[in-house]
Amino acid sequence: GNSVTQMEGPVTLSEEAFLTINCTYTATGYPSLFWYVQYPGEGLQLLLKATKADDKGSNKGFEATYRKETTSFHLEKGSVQVSDSAVYFCALTPILTGGGNKLTFGTGTQLKVEL
Amino acid sequence: DTAVSQTPKYLVTQMGNDKSIKCEQNLGHDTMYWYKQDSKKFLKIMFSYNNKELIINETVPNRFSPKSPDKAHLNLHINSLELGDSAVYFCASSQGLEDTQYFGPGTRLTVL
Numbered sequence: 001g002n003s004v005t006q007m008e009g010p011v012t013l014s015e016e017a018f019l020t021i022n023c024t025y026t027a028t029g030y031p032s033l034f035w036y037v038q039y040p041g042e043g044l045q046l047l048l049k050a051t052k053a054d055d056k057g058s059n060k061g062f063e064a065t066y067r068k069e070t071t072s073f074h075l076e077k078g079s080v081q082v083s084d085s086a087v088y089f090c091a092l093t094p095i096l097t098g099g100g101n102k103l104t105f106g107t108g109t110q111l112k113v114e115l
Numbered sequence: 116d117t118a119v120s121q122t123p124k125y126l127v128t129q130m131g132n133d134k135s136i137k138c139e140q141n142l143g144h145d146t147m148y149w150y151k152q153d154s155k156k157f158l159k160i161m162f163s164y165n166n167k168e169l170i171i172n173e174t175v176p177n178r179f180s181p182k183s184p185d186k187a188h189l190n191l192h193i194n195s196l197e198l199g200d201s202a203v204y205f206c207a208s209s210q211g212l213e214d215t216q217y218f219g220p221g222t223r224l225t226v227l
């Protein structure tokens with residue numbers, strides 16, 4: 001079956017530090033890959049996505065590249081801010097033929113950014 | 116102009132009760148979903164409807180019954196609530212079966 005593995009959290013960084021959250025996946029074919037973010041007390045927001053190999057998704061200074069050869073979609077940001085503190089979820093949807101769509105999520109990685 | 120909305124935001128109830136959570140989307144999407152997030156923040160799909168037709172049902176107890184009166188609404192009814200049903204329930208929608216999903220703010224259900 002499909003699965004997503006994320007690095008364990010929490011990750012604690014100082015403001016302006018470099019961020020990497022690792023994500024690897026197992027799926028047949030060429031799934032679409034996503035990063036969602038959940039700020040404290042809020043719902044999930046789509047952060048970025050990539051739908052084919054070597055695509056780079058980017059948004060709000062975050063970026064992730066779809067690496068088929070390593071089945072990875074690591075999230076990076078060059079300089080984090082306190083406002084980036086949240087839980088980050090890596091997810092995939094398989095390529096299906098009319099059978100419906102379902103996001104398979106990783107377990108989430110909590111990021112805490114301190115001054 | 117909230118895209119995907121859920122009511123209520125918080126729901127506290129006793130074991131054995133029956134409750135409903137409502138979801139509405141104003142995005143014009145064809146497909147809607149329910150996900151459950153447990154206390155460890157793990158998210159798992161429960162149901163998916165496309166054009167009011169059930170297309171995904173992920174081994175959820177039959178105490179849970181989704182209902183889609185029209186394409187813009189997908190409600191979740193839960194009978195005989197149990198302690199283990201305590202979680203945050205998220206509704207989501209997408210334009211088509213394979214398009215990006217957009218989530219509602221969640222409903223935190225607490226069963227006492």
